[in-house]
Amino acid sequence: MTIFEKIAAHEIPARIVCETEDFLAFHDVQPQAPVHILIVPKRALPRIGEAQPGDADLLGRMLLAAPGIAAAAGVAETGYRLVINNGRDAGESVPHLHIHLLGGRSLQWPPG
Ligand code: AMP
Numbered sequence: 001m002t003i004f005e006k007i008a009a010h011e012i013p014a015r016i017v018c019e020t021e022d023f024l025a026f027h028d029v030q031p032q033a034p035v036h037i038l039i040v041p042k043r044a045l046p047r048i049g050e051a052q053p054g055d056a057d058l059l060g061r062m063l064l065a066a067p068g069i070a071a072a073a074g075v076a077e078t079g080y081r082l083v084i085n086n087g088r089d090a091g092e093s094v095p096h097l098h099i100h101l102l103g104g105r106s107l108q109w110p111p112g
Contacts, residue, residue: 001044002096008042018069023062025069025101034104035073035080039065045097047086066101075103083111 014026080103
């Protein structure tokens with residue numbers, strides 16, 4: 001099991017801000033911005049590069065949840081960024097798909 005599957009199963013603690021039947025959102029343990037939340041499917045899907053057409057509904061619902069999660073975190077008006085790291089060069093460190101939601105400061109572009 002990945003660490004995110006264990007969080008989804010409530011086997012290890014996390015600061016959960018939103019939970020549905022098939023995904024949840026929780027604060028990142030090493031925040032890179034004042035708001036840094038991860039949106040994570042409950043079932044194991046390693047990365048976006050391995051997603052299948054059958055994952056479209058789940059991925060869509062995760063993306064559509066982001067504005068509400070951002071609003072609850074207080075960054076809907078100031079802005080936020082959604083990031084998915086896929087593979088080594090992108091800095092993927094947990095092989096379980098997750099969407100980073102970052103906000104609360106001015107973010108650089110292009111990203112490093
Ligand atoms: P990535 O580098 O895109 O794979 O992102 C993985 C993210 O998971 C990093 O930002 C880590 O800080 C975060 N992370 C790792 N373990 C935990 C945990 N137990 N609870 C919350 N966030 C975690």
